[in-house]
Amino acid sequence: MNAQATDITPATSTRAGGLRRRLPGSVAWHIGSLAILAVILYPVIWVIGGSFKRSEDIIGSLDLFPGDPITSNYTRLTEGIADISISTFFLNSLTLALGSVIGILVSCSLTAYAFARIRFAGRNLLFTLMIGTLLLPYHVLLIPQYVLFRNMEMINTYTPLLLPKYLATEAFFVFLMMQFMRNLPKELDEAARLDGCGHLRIYWSIVLPLCRPALITSAIFTFINAWNDFMGPLIYLNEPDKYTVSLGLKMFVDQEGLANYGGMIAMSLVALLPVLAFFLAFQRYLIDGMATSGLKG
Amino acid sequence: MGTTVTHAPAMEGLSKDKGSEPRHGPVKSSRPAALKRRGRRENLAGYLFMSPWIAGFLLLTAGPMVASLYFAFTDYNLFDAPRWIGLDNFSEMFGDPRWQHSVRVTLWYVVVGTPLKLLAALGVALLLAQSRRGQAFYRAAFYAPSLIGASVSIAIVWKAIFSDDAIVDRTQKLFGLNVGGWTGDPDMIIYSLVALTVWQFGAPMVIFLAGLKQVPRELYEAAEVDGAGKLRRFWNITLPLISPVLFFNVLLETIHSFQIFSSAYIVGGGAGGNACGPADGTMVYTCYLYVQGFENSRMGLASAMAWMLLVAVALVTAVLFWSQKRWVHYEEGAR
Numbered sequence: 001m002n003a004q005a006t007d008i009t010p011a012t013s014t015r016a017g018g019l020r021r022r023l024p025g026s027v028a029w030h031i032g033s034l035a036i037l038a039v040i041l042y043p044v045i046w047v048i049g050g051s052f053k054r055s056e057d058i059i060g061s062l063d064l065f066p067g068d069p070i071t072s073n074y075t076r077l078t079e080g081i082a083d084i085s086i087s088t089f090f091l092n093s094l095t096l097a098l099g100s101v102i103g104i105l106v107s108c109s110l111t112a113y114a115f116a117r118i119r120f121a122g123r124n125l126l127f128t129l130m131i132g133t134l135l136l137p138y139h140v141l142l143i144p145q146y147v148l149f150r151n152m153e154m155i156n157t158y159t160p161l162l163l164p165k166y167l168a169t170e171a172f173f174v175f176l177m178m179q180f181m182r183n184l185p186k187e188l189d190e191a192a193r194l195d196g197c198g199h200l201r202i203y204w205s206i207v208l209p210l211c212r213p214a215l216i217t218s219a220i221f222t223f224i225n226a227w228n229d230f231m232g233p234l235i236y237l238n239e240p241d242k243y244t245v246s247l248g249l250k251m252f253v254d255q256e257g258l259a260n261y262g263g264m265i266a267m268s269l270v271a272l273l274p275v276l277a278f279f280l281a282f283q284r285y286l287i288d289g290m291a292t293s294g295l296k297g
Numbered sequence: 298m299g300t301t302v303t304h305a306p307a308m309e310g311l312s313k314d315k316g317s318e319p320r321h322g323p324v325k326s327s328r329p330a331a332l333k334r335r336g337r338r339e340n341l342a343g344y345l346f347m348s349p350w351i352a353g354f355l356l357l358t359a360g361p362m363v364a365s366l367y368f369a370f371t372d373y374n375l376f377d378a379p380r381w382i383g384l385d386n387f388s389e390m391f392g393d394p395r396w397q398h399s400v401r402v403t404l405w406y407v408v409v410g411t412p413l414k415l416l417a418a419l420g421v422a423l424l425l426a427q428s429r430r431g432q433a434f435y436r437a438a439f440y441a442p443s444l445i446g447a448s449v450s451i452a453i454v455w456k457a458i459f460s461d462d463a464i465v466d467r468t469q470k471l472f473g474l475n476v477g478g479w480t481g482d483p484d485m486i487i488y489s490l491v492a493l494t495v496w497q498f499g500a501p502m503v504i505f506l507a508g509l510k511q512v513p514r515e516l517y518e519a520a521e522v523d524g525a526g527k528l529r530r531f532w533n534i535t536l537p538l539i540s541p542v543l544f545f546n547v548l549l550e551t552i553h554s555f556q557i558f559s560s561a562y563i564v565g566g567g568a569g570g571n572a573c574g575p576a577d578g579t580m581v582y583t584c585y586l587y588v589q590g591f592e593n594s595r596m597g598l599a600s601a602m603a604w605m606l607l608v609a610v611a612l613v614t615a616v617l618f619w620s621q622k623r624w625v626h627y628e629e630g631a632r
Contacts (some may be wrong), residue, residue: 032424033435040439047454059463111350120343133358137556137610139583140603143368143596144361150375167353199342228448230559235591246449250563253453268450279444283437290500291507
């Protein structure tokens with residue numbers, strides 16, 4: 001999207017005698033980067049190592065990995081939390097996350113298409129309103145939305161958590177897709193239009209397939225956000241068998257706490273795995289998507 | 298370069314739309330009826346495509362905002378009908394020492410955490426902008442915390458590594474600082490949250506990097522020929538040219554910081570039902586809002602608190618937008 005991206009290497013512009021000057025610089029660069037990397041990765045490595053330690057060794061010992069690793073922290077997890085199997089929490093989180101992804105992809109791409117490709121009266125006003133919601137603190141809506149869903153007797157269902165995703169309330173994704181769509185060549189639409197295609201055909205057969213990168217980025221971000229979400233489930237769900245992984249983990253901490261530190265750490269790591277897997281598989285899309293959000297497309 | 302446009306890059310909106318439609322002007326006189334019909338059809342299509350968003354906006358944003366404003370002036374416990382009490386919620390709120398404390402904690406968190414995070418992001422972005430082998434790997438690794446940082450898992454890890462006798466405590470003991478773990482100390486625990494947000498510098502860093510890549514290289518070469526040192530080049534070339542990106546990051550990170558909840562709730566939360574930290578150490582604004590609304594069932598008071606938060610965020614946003622005229626440079630004719 002930012003096609004004219006050129007790397008800046010101010011120090012190396014004079015090629016003559018560059019190598020002599022570059023080598024120490026390069027070493028310093030790698031040392032600096034590795035030092036930052038160590039700080040960044042420490043908590044992640046700590047949680048991996050800790051999950052194989054005995055509960056009493058987790059805090060006190062500075063060793064990242066135990067001398068005699070144990071797996072009982074993990075086997076203990078198969079007993080579940082408060083008589084509910086861990087897989088229930090995973091299934092609940094998965095349902096919510098996938099439901100959110102579908103909602104965001106459909107509703108936000110429709111909205112983005114309207115903003116990017118249709119000239120209709122009042123578009124600029126609606127666009128301003130949408131950008132306004134991007135800056136609006138969610139907490140202003142928290143209580144009235146709760147009251148609304150409570151009056152509709154939807155507490156302890158997934159509707160309050162999913163419905164907003166189907167109504168394109170996540171302006172960030174509308175914006176991301178819109179930026180992408182605006183950069184598609186207009187000639188495509190015009191050609192299709194001459195062939196008698198309406199907006200729905202153009203949206204479905206031309207624009208959506210070309211927007212795949214933006215759709216993938218939105219899908220992954222949505223999945224991760226839904227997986228990590230804590231406040232929404234905390235407010236709307238009150239029966240443990242409907243809890244998400246985040247809530248289950250919090251319940252685990254509250255119930256067992258320090259007595260089962262090892263189990264808590266193991267569960268924390270297991271809860272992180274889907275996000276880490278997504279990151280490893282799609283980091284390119286995520287980083288490009290993030291980079292675009294700050295720049296005009 | 299010198300010209301300033303009063304739009305943030307991301308907020309640029311639709312003003313520069315190239316226009317998918319044929320220009321209306323010249324054609325208008327020849328076939329007005331057909332065009333009118335076409336315009337009407339476009340309007341219809343536009344609103345049909347927008348209908349999920351419009352429904353969401355009315356039902357989940359605009360409607361609730363109005364309701365919240367009304368609740369703010371009522372006594373409402375969810376079970377009885379809201380009772381109008383005028384400004385009582387606001388006077389109770391302002392006089393409540395615990396509310397004042399939550400404002401102080403939040404402001405402290407925003408004022409310390411946001412600049413540190415952005416400094417880290419910019420510093421590391423400058424380092425990574427020198428394209429060397431492994432750049433993509435470091436960029437990805439540094440970005441990872443931004444994805445997992447909001448999870449309950451990381452909050453739990455955080456609580457552990459900042460507790461008594463864990464790594465942070467041991468490290469400070471090496472320097473002769475016997476202050477103990479941060480999570481047990483009401484005054485220090487907020488800094489563990491600051492550390493958590495700084496740890497997530499990757500997201501703004503990626504945006505800075507994208508901005509840095511758009512700075513034309515020739516400018517540096519010209520400046521180097523003129524004998525400008527590294528610092529001069531940074532101050533006079535890099536900083537002005539990435540100021541739109543800097544503005545975007547400052548705006549989003551600041552607004553975001555005001556709304557911190559989950560990490561404060563979990564890092565501070567104890568098994569004893571103490572919602573937000575020893576002696577309210579992590580009782581940030583939204584934590585207190587949650588306590589008042591959902592634990593004490595004081596929906597009216599919590600709505601008043603939410604509106605105060607909105608006013609504060611709106612003020613900060615307004616000040617930032619006002620200030621950008623002085624320090625944000627938009628390139629003339631920038632795409």
